[in-house]
Every structure is written in structure tokens, then in C-alpha cells.
Amino acid sequence: MAQLLNGKLLASQRAAKLKEEVNKLKQQGIKPTLCVINIGNDPGSKIYLKTKKRRAAELGITQKLYQLPAEVDQANVVKLIDQLNADKSINALMIQLPVPHQLNLNEALGRIIPEKDVDCLSPSNVGRLWRGDHFVEPATAHGILALLDHYDLDLHGKNVVIIGRSSIVGKPLAALLLERDATVSILHSKTRNLGEYTKNADILVSAAGQPGLVKAGMVKQGAVVVDVGINRVHGQTVGDVDFADVAQRASYITPVPGGVGPLTVEALMEQVVGLTRRQNGR
Ligand SMILES: NC(=O)C1=CN([C@@H]2O[C@H](COP(=O)(O)OP(=O)(O)OC[C@H]3O[C@@H](n4cnc5c(N)ncnc54)[C@H](OP(=O)(O)O)[C@@H]3O)[C@@H](O)[C@H]2O)C=CC1
Ligand SMILES: Nc1nc(=O)c2c([nH]1)NC[C@@H]1CN(c3ccc(C(=O)N[C@@H](CCC(=O)O)C(=O)O)cc3)C=[N+]21
Numbered sequence: 001m002a003q004l005l006n007g008k009l010l011a012s013q014r015a016a017k018l019k020e021e022v023n024k025l026k027q028q029g030i031k032p033t034l035c036v037i038n039i040g041n042d043p044g045s046k047i048y049l050k051t052k053k054r055r056a057a058e059l060g061i062t063q064k065l066y067q068l069p070a071e072v073d074q075a076n077v078v079k080l081i082d083q084l085n086a087d088k089s090i091n092a093l094m095i096q097l098p099v100p101h102q103l104n105l106n107e108a109l110g111r112i113i114p115e116k117d118v119d120c121l122s123p124s125n126v127g128r129l130w131r132g133d134h135f136v137e138p139a140t141a142h143g144i145l146a147l148l149d150h151y152d153l154d155l156h157g158k159n160v161v162i163i164g165r166s167s168i169v170g171k172p173l174a175a176l177l178l179e180r181d182a183t184v185s186i187l188h189s190k191t192r193n194l195g196e197y198t199k200n201a202d203i204l205v206s207a208a209g210q211p212g213l214v215k216a217g218m219v220k221q222g223a224v225v226v227d228v229g230i231n232r233v234h235g236q237t238v239g240d241v242d243f244a245d246v247a248q249r250a251s252y253i254t255p256v257p258g259g260v261g262p263l264t265v266e267a268l269m270e271q272v273v274g275l276t277r278r279q280n281g282r
Helices: 007-027 043-059 074-086 105-111 123-131 139-150 170-179 194-198 243-249 260-279
Strands: 033-039 062-068 092-095 159-163 183-187 203-206 224-227 231-233 236-238
Touching (some): 007 043, 007 139, 033 043, 033 074, 043 260, 074 092, 092 105, 092 260, 105 123, 123 170, 139 224, 139 260, 170 183
Parallel strands (some): 033 092, 159 203
Antiparallel strands (some): 231 236
């Protein structure tokens, strides 16, 4: 039976340290402030908003939410971003994904000034990430690496297989893993025969958003399994991994909830504080 990678516990340990840092900044009159733009009604985004709100309040970080209707047009989104870029009281700015199809997401992301781009999605920050000279790290990827490091799971030379090629999980995680000398494969919905690849994984990461996608037969005995998926099934939050069966084969596994999710939130808050320091020369 696999050992659990307890993201919830690690997140609360890291939060205790972060809170001290926030307090120190506040003593200097600096109030870290995150601003989130959410467009429409994505269920994963809704959960993220809720958990961020709770964690920000605990840490003493101010979180502002702009909830826009699904029909909003591009001009209004761009106008809001410009306004928030110029607002000196805001240190960090992010747009929750996915956004409705009528919007030009790349244009909107390109509008966020890199200094406030806490999700690392603006073109210059994505470029820096792949060059390895970045000043902000995408929260989910940062959280996953923090979890693996906490359990002393080595990455050097390991086969890491990631299911999912999105800009918020698969791609940035691949960039950070390459920096750590892992051998990385990225699979997606057009990949033929996922199992052929996943069976070679020392570390398997699933970020597809498909409940039940990863079955025990796809997993190598003793592999580390990281489940990023957040799906709502019969009113419960479940991941992508068939947990009960896969846990019999894996050496370590993340639960959902309580695995990657809490660390994503914690890592985001760490990045908010990091950007705030940078803007204030601390
Ligand atoms: N726990 C956490 O901290 C976080 C959780 N999430 C969750 O992770 C999941 C993924 O999020 P996100 O990356 O934004 O989602 P996207 O929908 O942007 O990307 C999903 C990716 O998975 C691939 N995919 C989907 N179905 C399959 C399949 N059957 N086989 C192989 N590949 C597949 C897609 O392929 P293609 O590109 O071909 O369409 C795509 O690359 C969601 O459940 C989301 O809520 C997201 C961020 C953080
Ligand atoms: N620009 C952008 N960046 C993201 O990182 C991003 C996004 N958009 N859109 C939505 C997805 C989803 N996501 C989650 C993060 C944490 C939890 C989380 O805190 N989960 C807890 C609670 C689960 C629950 O209570 O149901 C857990 O897994 O234990 C969930 C979902 C980030 N995403």
C-alpha cells in the first residue's frame, strides 16, 4: 500500500512560515494584495476561489475578486487588466482558466504586466521560465515540486510522465522538471495508447480533468503517482486516478482532496509575497 503524499499538512506548515513573512512586511507598511479575475462559472475555478479566499484570510493577504459574466467582451476584460496593472495597491494579478471561447486569452494574458503576473502566463514570463531565469513560478508546478522534495523523492534522471499539456499545469511543470534533470514526457488527448508511456513512469502526474483516467494497469509497480485532477462527481471532489487500485501498486500517491490542491494555493500565496517583495525592493 502506497504512502500518502500529504499536501494538506505540508501546505499548513509552509503557511505558518509565510504568515510570519507577511507580518514582517505589514510592519513595514506593505500589504501583499492579490487580485483574481474569474470569468463565467468553471467548477474547478470555483473550488480554487474558495480555498484561496480561506488561505489568504489566514495569512493576512488581501484578495480581491472581479467576477465577470460569461458573455463579457474582450474590450472590457482588457480595460479591467489595464486598470489593475496601474493600481499600485495590487501586487499580483491572475485570470482564472478556462475563459469563455469568445475571448482572446493570449491577448489578455499578454496585457498583464510581468511584475504582477503571479501565475507566470504572460509571454515574457513563460519565456523566462523556459530559459531558467524566472522570478515567478506557476503555482501548481511549484507546489508539486515542493511536495516531492518534502518526501525526499529524487528527480535526477527519473522518467516523469505528465498527462495534460495545459499552460497552467503540464507545460510549466515540464519546464521546471527539466531544470531538475528529469526525463519528461507530456501526453494529451491525441496520444495513442497512454499506457505504453505511463508504464515507464517512475513518477506519473495526471492533470487531465478526467475521473477514472489512470487505472492500476497503467502504473509501474512502485511508481510515485501525483493526481492533479479536480473533478466533481456526485457532489464529491475526486481526481483523475482510480485511487483504491492505484494505491496498491504505487509507492507514494497524492489523495484528492488533500494532495496537490492545498499546495497550489499555498504556492500561489508564496508567489504573491515574492512579487510584493520584489516590487518593494525587499
Ligand atoms: N490540484 C490543482 O492544484 C489543480 C488542479 N487542476 C485541475 O486539473 C485538471 C486539468 O486542468 P487544466 O490543465 O487546466 O485543464 P485543460 O482542460 O486545460 O487541460 C487538460 C489536458 O489534459 C488532456 N486530456 C484530457 N483528457 C485526456 C485523456 N483522456 N487522455 C489524455 N489526455 C487528456 C488534454 O489534452 P488536449 O490538449 O489534447 O485537449 C489537455 O492537454 C482539471 O481537473 C483542473 O481542475 C488544475 C490546476 C491546478
Ligand atoms: N489561472 C489558473 N491557475 C490555476 O492554477 C487554476 C485555474 N486558473 N483555474 C482552475 C484550476 C483549478 N485549481 C485548483 C487549485 C486548488 C484546488 C484546491 O484547493 N483543492 C483542495 C480542495 C478541494 C475541495 O474542497 O473540494 C484539495 O484538493 O484538497 C482546487 C483547484 C487551480 N486552477
